[in-house]
Amino acid sequence: MRMKQGYIICVDDQSAILDSLLLQLESAVGDLCHIDAAESAYEALELLQTLHENGEYVEMLISDEVMPGMKGSQLLELVHQQYPHIVNVMLTGQAGLDAVAYAINHAGLHKYFTKPWEYEDLHLSVRSLIEKSRLARKNQELSQQLQEKYQELEEAYDKLSDAYRQLKETQDQLIRAEKLSLIGQLSSGIAHEVKNQLNMIGFAELIRSAHPEDATIQKYTDYILRAGTNIYNLVDEMRRFAKQEQPHYELKLASVTDALERLLHFIRFDHLFKNRQVIKEFELVPLVALNEEKFGQVMINLLRNAAQATQDYAGEIIIRVSADADHVRIEVEDNGCGIPEAMLGKIWEPFFTTKGDDGTGLGLDICKRIVEEHHGTLTCQSEPQRGSTFTIHLPIPQNTAKVADTMF
Numbered sequence: 480m481r482m483k484q485g486y487i488i489c490v491d492d493q494s495a496i497l498d499s500l501l502l503q504l505e506s507a508v509g510d511l512c513h514i515d516a517a518e519s520a521y522e523a524l525e526l527l528q529t530l531h532e533n534g535e536y537v538e539m540l541i542s543d544e545v546m547p548g549m550k551g552s553q554l555l556e557l558v559h560q561q562y563p564h565i566v567n568v569m570l571t572g573q574a575g576l577d578a579v580a581y582a583i584n585h586a587g588l589h590k591y592f593t594k595p596w597e598y599e600d601l602h603l604s605v606r607s608l609i610e611k612s613r614l615a616r617k618n619q620e621l622s623q624q625l626q627e628k629y630q631e632l633e634e635a636y637d638k639l640s641d642a643y644r645q646l647k648e649t650q651d652q653l654i655r656a657e658k659l660s661l662i663g664q665l666s667s668g669i670a671h672e673v674k675n676q677l678n679m680i681g682f683a684e685l686i687r688s689a690h691p692e693d694a695t696i697q698k699y700t701d702y703i704l705r706a707g708t709n710i711y712n713l714v715d716e717m718r719r720f721a722k723q724e725q726p727h728y729e730l731k732l733a734s735v736t737d738a739l740e741r742l743l744h745f746i747r748f749d750h751l752f753k754n755r756q757v758i759k760e761f762e763l764v765p766l767v768a769l770n771e772e773k774f775g776q777v778m779i780n781l782l783r784n785a786a787q788a789t790q791d792y793a794g795e796i797i798i799r800v801s802a803d804a805d806h807v808r809i810e811v812e813d814n815g816c817g818i819p820e821a822m823l824g825k826i827w828e829p830f831f832t833t834k835g836d837d838g839t840g841l842g843l844d845i846c847k848r849i850v851e852e853h854h855g856t857l858t859c860q861s862e863p864q865r866g867s868t869f870t871i872h873l874p875i876p877q878n879t880a881k882v883a884d885t886m887f
Contacts, residue, residue, distance in 0.1 A: 485538035507602035520549035555586035730768035788815030
């Protein structure tokens with residue numbers, strides 16, 4: 480697109496010199512610019528304002544230095560301040576170098592001509608300055624257009640990214656909803672069948688009642704009955720999870736260490752722990768509000784995960800229990816394969832698993848829900864090839880302060 484012609488304004492208080500300058504400029508650059516004139520600095524400023532208000536573009540101002548009222552260097556300084564794009568040129572006599580220096584420092588002077596000037600020098604210099612000014616102007620316009628296009632692309636990219644994120648979230652929600660629906664259907668059916676089969680475990684209760692004095696029978700039937708309850712609760716937990724039901728557990732003041740001791744006696748029959756060393760580091764801690772069955776479900780999950788992460792005969796699992804002023808802390812530490820840092824934030828997401836076909840991705844999410852229902856937190860620290868530590872913090876109820884005092 481062709482650039483609109485701009486203006487060159489010539490300023491001189493001597494009519495003969497001004498007319499000569501106008502004729503020469505018309506001949507030299509009349510094909511590039513409109514030429515206009517003013518006989519004083521004040522008239523030039525008025526002309527500039529009028530052209531600006533009319534939407535015209537002034538490209539160059541050529542001013543004599545010695546004029547009554549306001550000198551040319553002062554005029555060029557004002558023009559430079561108000562219209563910094565205008566190319567400023569000065570006409571001066573032999574003794575006007577001080578004015579030239581002032582204009583260079585204060586008015587961005589581009590060129591000066593010593594009177595009398597050579598037409599060829601005027602012709603070539605003015606034409607060159609106009610062309611350079613237009614190139615700079617065009618470059619500025621192109622840079623502005625490029626910046627605007629870049630801004631448009633950036634906004635479009637942000638919109639596309641946001642749309643993609645929303646689409647991905649919607650897809651994930653749909654997939655998750657389908658999985659939850661399927662799990663809900665399966666767990667409801669399984670719960671029914673499991674309950675039917677667990678009725679057979681009622682015979683363990685009959686055996687227990689028939690041999691009240693036999694400690695061995697009492698112990699093993701207790702294991703059987705506890706296992707039956709745990710199985711049914713696990714299936715029921717999956718059903719509630721699939722339906723996104725808010726769990727409501729009955730919490731009672733209980734000893735974490737006692738619950739863990741009973742649990743460790745129970746899981747010693749699990750083949751995963753036969754070739755693992757399980758180390759207990761229990762401190763005396765206050766009682767906490769606990770649902771022992773649900774707490775046991777969490778601990779079994781964490782302990783089995785630790786066992787699966789370690790190697791036969793080299794696997795070491797440490798269970799620590801300690802307390803501070805406000806919380807009881809339970810840690811499960813292993814020396815297994817660890818979890819890559821990129822996966823640490825995902826292990827709590829439903830259906831995310833590092834076990835391939837051996838995992839469902841539900842265990843840790845359910846564990847976290849159970850711990851949070853106890854008003855606690857479940858966190859993980861891990862380092863690949865060094866092992867993982869899962870930490871549960873359970874709050875110490877205020878009304879157990881006296882109990883705590885008696886236990887330390």
